[in-house]
Amino acid sequence: MLHIKRLSKSFGKRQVLQDLTLHVQLGEIYGLLGPNGAGKTTTINIICNLLKEDRGEITLNKQPISEATKSLIGVAPQDNLLYNSLTCAENLDFFARIYGLSAQQRWEQVQVCLEAVNLVDRAKSPVETLSGGMKRRLNIAVALVHQPKLVILDEPTTGLDIEARYEVWELIRNLKKQGITVLLTTHLLDEAERLCDKIGIIKGGRIVVEGSLSALRELIPAQEIVVVQTRDEESAIARAKQLGFTHRRYGNDLAFWLPKHLELKEIIACFDGIAVDAIARSPVRLEHIYVEVTQG
Numbered sequence: 001m002l003h004i005k006r007l008s009k010s011f012g013k014r015q016v017l018q019d020l021t022l023h024v025q026l027g028e029i030y031g032l033l034g035p036n037g038a039g040k041t042t043t044i045n046i047i048c049n050l051l052k053e054d055r056g057e058i059t060l061n062k063q064p065i066s067e068a069t070k071s072l073i074g075v076a077p078q079d080n081l082l083y084n085s086l087t088c089a090e091n092l093d094f095f096a097r098i099y100g101l102s103a104q105q106r107w108e109q110v111q112v113c114l115e116a117v118n119l120v121d122r123a124k125s126p127v128e129t130l131s132g133g134m135k136r137r138l139n140i141a142v143a144l145v146h147q148p149k150l151v152i153l154d155e156p157t158t159g160l161d162i163e164a165r166y167e168v169w170e171l172i173r174n175l176k177k178q179g180i181t182v183l184l185t186t187h188l189l190d191e192a193e194r195l196c197d198k199i200g201i202i203k204g205g206r207i208v209v210e211g212s213l214s215a216l217r218e219l220i221p222a223q224e225i226v227v228v229q230t231r232d233e234e235s236a237i238a239r240a241k242q243l244g245f246t247h248r249r250y251g252n253d254l255a256f257w258l259p260k261h262l263e264l265k266e267i268i269a270c271f272d273g274i275a276v277d278a279i280a281r282s283p284v285r286l287e288h289i290y291v292e293v294t295q296g
């Protein structure tokens with residue numbers, strides 16, 4: 001649905017995107033991940049025709065990006081784009097006017113979008129009276145008002161509490177159910193794990209890995225990851241080396257990749273003679289893959 005091939009963009013001497021290639025299929029939720037400053041927002045701005053690429057090819061629904069493709073895209077930017085003194089319904093009506101909807105279409109779409117984001121009972125409330133979570137949902141409703149085929153959500157749940165986050169996640173899943181394709185950026189790896197059919201990780205201005213979570217898991221040759229708490233890390237690392245376990249640091253945590261499944265007592269036996277305070281086991285998660293790809 002959205003195909004980007006060898007996209008490059010520089011600001012002055014700083015090359016931000018370098019031969020970036022990504023493919024978003026119709027109806028999927030695609031998560032674009034990468035460190036701060038990796039070029040995610042720049043990529044979004046180019047897709048939305050707000051910024052011109054230096055080189056590369058982008059097609060949306062088989063059409064090159066242009067003014068004409070703008071109406072196929074709805075964007076919910078990182079900072080809510082809302083008028084605080086207007087009500088929820090007025091905000092939606094305002095943006096629907098910008099997209100040139102007729103009065104009848106606007107009336108219908110305002111209702112549909114308020115329903116989609118569960119804000120029907122706040123239709124007449126000024127934005128300034130809404131909670132942070134409600135504002136975020138309204139911001140997403142604005143992106144939907146002209147019935148786009150692709151919705152781009154730039155960090156949709158940043159700054160929200162967990163309850164508000166659940167609501168936004170449910171809303172995003174509902175967009176997918178309606179056949180809307182979603183491209184989202186996030187720094188929350190559990191958000192990407194929960195929602196995304198496909199994940200692309202940007203580093204150095206290009207997509208370094210792209211695929212489903214299960215495909216990305218293949219990048220780490222481990223059945224399981226164990227975090228070991230010990231005052232004698234050196235001995236634990238030396239023992240792990242003897243056993244053929246790769247070791248990694250995730251923040252302060254010392255972790256080992258287990259190449260095969262082991263029972264807990266077998267794991268404990270591996271570190272026999274070393275003072276171990278605690279062992280925590282987890283499957284290979286996006287966090288481990290992300291660290292490998294972005295810091296490797």
Ligand SMILES: Nc1ncnc2c1ncn2[C@@H]1O[C@H](COP(=O)(O)OP(=O)(O)OP(=O)(O)O)[C@@H](O)[C@H]1O
Nearest residue numbers: 011012014016034035036037038039040041042043
């Ligand atoms: N208009 C501009 N002029 C000059 N430099 C820019 C401009 N826009 C972005 N940049 C630079 O390009 C780089 C990529 O920025 P971008 O906002 O695309 O990153 P990002 O991946 O979205 O980051 P974040 O996760 O922090 O939102 C940054 O170093 C930024 O300072």
